[in-house]
Amino acid sequence: MRHTVSNLFFTTGMMLGFLSVRFLSDPNFSTEQVSYFMRAVKHEVKHGLQHVHTVKNESSADNSTHTTRILCWIMTGPNNLESRTKHIRETWAKRCNKVLYMSSVKTDFPTVELNVSEGRDNLYWKTIRAFQYVHQHHLDQADWFLKADDDTFVVMENLRYILSKYDPEKPLYLGRRFTPFIRQGYMSGGAGYVLSKEALRRFVTGFNTGECTHFSTIEDMALGKCMETMEVKPADSRDVKGRQTFHPYPPDHYLVRQPPRPRPWYLIYDHYTPVEGPGCCSDFVVSFHYIYAVELYVLEYLTYHLRPYGYHYRFNPDSDEEFNTTTMST
């Protein structure tokens, strides 16, 4: 009798012991650990395999063709340094031969102090002072002088490519050409515009002699007037297929397919007849505007990083295709 009771207790104890040890060692535990460990080991084992890029243009672009040195000056202010200008410095500004950040206040960003207050009405004053500053201190350091906003994205390589076909000693400037107000038109401020060295000289001279004045607060239009007065010609920045390179608005304003329609408001000023949809824009885009921090990095990623491996691009501007002038409306 006692024997059976003992056995019963023994068996119960055994079952309890078995179950408690089972519970304590979670059956999921071991497989999780193993897979995690395996993954960690494999990650450590991976070597720094070569990036597929053969050409990297990270540092200031001194390795570019002989004379297409570009000085970039960026119109900014103290309120935007953290939210916008900082990200420009992290992305495309590095590809300028020289970059200056123009503001009303000198800082360690570094920014140049223009002795002009902030505000939309002072944009043209800032532009005048900025170009005068550049002319005084940096004229010999570049052949071309780009003005951009702190919400503009610029692809410097593509700007260099366009400018390589022009002579910086000629009086000309390039950008997104607008028609109204000025007989020869003017270049959109937001899309960025670039002056040749001779154009810069003439701009500064114009203000010295009084031929150019601050007659309006509309920066891009007023500068266009001075250009016209000083006989600086607007050059055509479109590619060999007549597609635009400078853009005053973000990519979705142009690329999204539209049914045939009258010009939307943001295309009304265009000098060359705008095209909506994929034919709007050159593969070798120079600029987009109203681009804030996130979109700036997105464009940087799309332009310089993400690509379709092995893809044979359709557009090759240097191939021996005939330059068909009839495709480009004037």
Add this chain to the structure above:
Amino acid sequence: MLSEGGSFMKGMVMGGLFCLLLSLLGSFRPGTESKTEDHHHHHVKAPSKDELTRLSDSRVQELSNQVRVSCVIMVQPKVLVYWATALDTWSKHCDKAVFYTSESSKALEAIDLNEKDDWARLRKALTHAYENAGGLQWFFVAQATTFAIIENLKYLVLAKDPSEPFYLGNVMKSGELEYVTYDSGIVLSYEALKRLVHVFQDEDKCPERGRALWKMSEDKQLAVCLKYTGVFAENGEDAHGKGLFNSKGVNSLISESMKNNPNNVVEGCCSDMAVTFSGMSPNQMQVMMFGVYRLRPYGHDFHDSLVFNPPENSDND
């Protein structure tokens, strides 16, 4: 009384030891490992530049001709604009693209599976794709809300043998189950699809109407069925270990990277050879076609080992 207590304690100790012994033996079980040897890695990496340069030119050419992708694109009329966008954008880069819909639409053509249940519909689509493979060895399954770069998919699987079972994408874990998430696209080799279509016949392992009590999402169901055939989910990665299949859009990923890697936003974000993004709007996908296939800096040449030509009758790439 004391002897009973003693017996009990002895019993407990014996029971505990016995359990430990069993679990120790369990982890040494030899059988399960070898069955899945080659493909129980957790990730599949794209070839490195070195690997490709080691291959002969003719071999590389052979491979680039062989690696052809059949796209299985699941659409619904209620997201007509995504359907139209997929048709006009990335699907043009598939060697073959077939749209499968839940119900027909007057606006666009597709194979009408006439099936409202998501899992049943996916099964029908995959079966149809398998039966009409036409010699294509790789299958990419996606919804119209995904954006894909097929050339990078080809690059990923270039040196992989499609007569081996591959089931690739962005791998997530649900309990014990590892599965490829639907929204970032699912890649199946011919062998994997073949095994899948066969296990569809098994109502116990892979029921058509799903498990009775709750509805598992189709991507998990797929993983369960494939697991029965010895095919396991593997994460698709580039040569640096970065995931190639993204369940988010570019803007989201960049935003996250701005928080996590403020000094290295773009490098810390996404792979240069990314295959998919999800959650992008139709307009964003049109911009992506430009951003991926056209926008680039003049003078950067890559000297890739392979060449993929642009598709015919397309003006946005």
